[in-house]
Amino acid sequence: MFSKKKLIASLATSVALTGIGFVATSQVDSLIGTSEVKASYAWVNSYIEANNITPVGIQYRQGTFNRWIPYENGVGRPEGIVVHETATPGATAENEVAYFNNNWKKLYTYVHAFVDANSIINIHSSDYGVWGAGPTANAKYVQVELCEVGTTDQFARSISNDAYYIASKLLQYGLPMEPGKTVVSHKQTGTMWHETNHTDPDGYFSKWGYDMNQFNELIGKYYNNLKATGSVNGAATKPSTDAGSDNNNKVEASNPYKGIVDVTDPEGDYVQLLSFRADGSAFVPTRGLADKTPWATDQQKQYKGHTYYRVSTNEWVSDYYAKFTASK
Template sequence: MMFNKKLIASAVTSVALAGMGFVTTQVAPQAATQEVHADAWVNDYISKNNIKPVGIENREGTFNQWFGYENGVGKPEGVLIHETATPNATAENEVSYFNNHWKKLSTYVHAFIDGNKIINIKNTNYGVWGAGYTANQKYIQVELCNVNTADQFARSISNDAYYTAAKLIQYNLPFVPNKTVVTHKQAASWWHDTNHTDPDGYLARWGYDMNQFNDLVGKYYNNLKDHGTTDDQNGQTTQPSTPDPNKHVGRVNVNNPDSFASPLVSFNGDTMKDVVNRGLGNNTPWYTDQQKQHDGHTYYRVSTNEWVSDQYATFTAE
């Protein structure tokens, strides 16, 4: 079985809401720099080797339950960290397995992360079935994949910390360890809906723990809020999912009166190209951080290089 720990989450009473389509954005894997020993201080290794998190890929998953959090749609209280307990299965492997088997497993999460990819498969405005009824009503949930080299572990931790920080910022949440960033183990001890203890054991196998992870999340959170990258202010590399210039942070609500979905385009310099196999579901909100002018229209970025026109989108600044 690809996913051997996940017969866990108690099903929630869901609110029947209209689904929305996700976009797909491919991100090239990063090349490894050098191998490290498992007892190395991972955060220091990430810094010394100039490891950068990859961008977030948003995909349409198969989980067809659409329920808001206990405070409402688009109002999570934080991010809950899992690990998969499946040795050597990549984020792609886990995404495929979840999408094919979630009904049998009665479980689903928002995202999977390994050393090369961050794949978000459920709109984080809505809850999932990952950690029992109570936690499901509160948290965005992300799975850290088990990797087999220390370098890949460091990269996966960088990606996981970035995803966590970015989601806190997206929903205007403070970074508060043990409150807005929690583990499945903590949720299980607080509410007893499950008996799981991840990710602590997996982190410990690499000489790592949640205190160190929270240090990295806090660094990324502050840097992203201060200047839009995960680097310290004198860093050279811009985080790919939050580039700056022409940064306009907010939300767009999309609607296409002539179809069930609003079309997307991509840009290569000044050349615009239609995205032919994806769209955004009507009457759905999307986070955006950039705007571009083209042929008399404003385009809002909703993924790494996918944009929706003001013909279909209404922008609200944040």
Template sequence: MKLKKILATLIAVLGLITVANVQSENVHAESINTLAQKYKYSGVTYLYKMLKLEGIKYNKFPGVEYENGKPEGIVVHETDDPGATAHDEAIYFNREWMNINAYVHAFVDSKQIIQMRSPDMGTWGAGPKANNRFIQIELCEENSRDAFAKSVNNDAIYIAKLLHRYDLKPDNACDDGEGTIWSHHAVSTYLGGTDHVDPDGYFAKWGYDMDQFYSLIEYYYNLQKKNEHTYTKDPNKTKEEVPAVQGAVTLGHDAYIYTEKGKKTKTLKEAGSPVVVMGYKTINKKKYYKIGKDQYVDASNIDATVRTVKNETYLHTRSGRVEKQNKVKEGSRVLTYGSKITIKGQKYYALNATQYILAKDIE
């Protein structure tokens, strides 16, 4: 009897330890999403524009016709290439896709999203059963928890935007092989034509899984949907406020919030912050985008201005550091946002949330 009691006690203790471990793993995974939502969206960089800035030939992938004329969903991949950034992967695939017979729509890391080609046509990312049905997005491997959270945040927001763009609703296909959000593993399991199991192993490294990632996608999808609904039901909308752009966009330049009467507030939204454009209004002969109730930003912080590079130059970081790998040739055209800003005594124009170009080198 005494032995039975001891065994029962041991079993109970082991059970508690198991439950505690499972709960700990769930909390850890959930906290990734909580952490991710604190970060800003990096916005999309288009491969052909990036390559033009770097003086590299763009080897356009021709695309695959979708089976039903448009994408049916999105396949989530991970690169299985530790240390390689989205930029590294984009350069490699642009150069080698004809030799390796592989291509995807975008690479995502903690700092940027590089869209390789328009998702209007398919790519070679998940085998013949999926290539003519789904958008393919590769998540790059990160080496810290914070960077991982930033990367999945970028990925989830980008995917949510694509779902809206193609009028698709989030539906997790990983458990039953039916839906709009697939892992490469799910494609292997339910469709075949490939044997990859990503991103499961990489996600597990961070105590994460596809269900958690799906929840993050769904969160941003619903957030974007809510904001769009608010716009369509806005009772204060006037003819003057029909938007030139509409929906979720990213600020290309730091932007102060103005009231509808043109009064500048103390609230500043930094470059890279996501906002939802509800309309536009001319205030004191200047165009502003409405992003909330009695909240407007200078349109130049969203609408890009095309400028020509008159002197060969380099891109700089927000702190003024030269990006030696990003040389811009004379005669190239760049898109700038907002007015000039001063960094360490020199004037710059913003190209995006993290890259700047010397004002003296462009027209």
């Protein structure tokens, strides 16, 4: 069921795999030459717009990959996103998550997220690097895998989800949308650094009459709309017109961290919380959360390699126990 793509043979040495002591020596140059992508009127992008397809929320859960590798610029400082595809027809994001969680120690490969037509599953903190596209790219980029689907509608929905994940990550880290630099395909990383020979996602895209230029167009659209309004379709909350309101000229953007966390502790009756002091250190408060209960959240923070979701003023639950679903 799973293809040879999982074997990243060019990750040759233990030093390269761990990222310890690695220093990049080459400069990234744009393969497109400009951050402006001209409209191509690609059928997939048009189909997404005509059918009002909107991406699903990102699910954050911690996978089994236990290597916390800083990027070459430091923790929480990626330079962009690598676009992959799985080369496993019919395998869902859940299938791929289970496979990689069970086999990364043998395969020497792992990515941050998997996307299909119905879900976006982030399984490793994007503040840290993974093993997906060779040592140089691993030290620079967040990496996401697109699952192969079987119908036109599924392809369009998976592309929409993938574009949303990428645009969201660019905005999360304050990165511009620059095709060939902050957004690169696995094929492009191989052309730049010659550390892998993979050509995804180009071959898979071509089966659907699609290409990276058209995909960059969609990412750029989502990126600009999210940045301006907090919505991929550019529909911001309308400002109030009440006389005397202080908000008459303000447009409220949606909060990407607002949503619900469903908490579960398979080994106990309650879920442990953490609270944080002003100096950044943490302590365990006197309260916990009842097992298998949903909680509203509006903030996230990173602590010791885990994402924590705020469920009260200064009480946070770890992604080890929590499954996050963003508000629509």
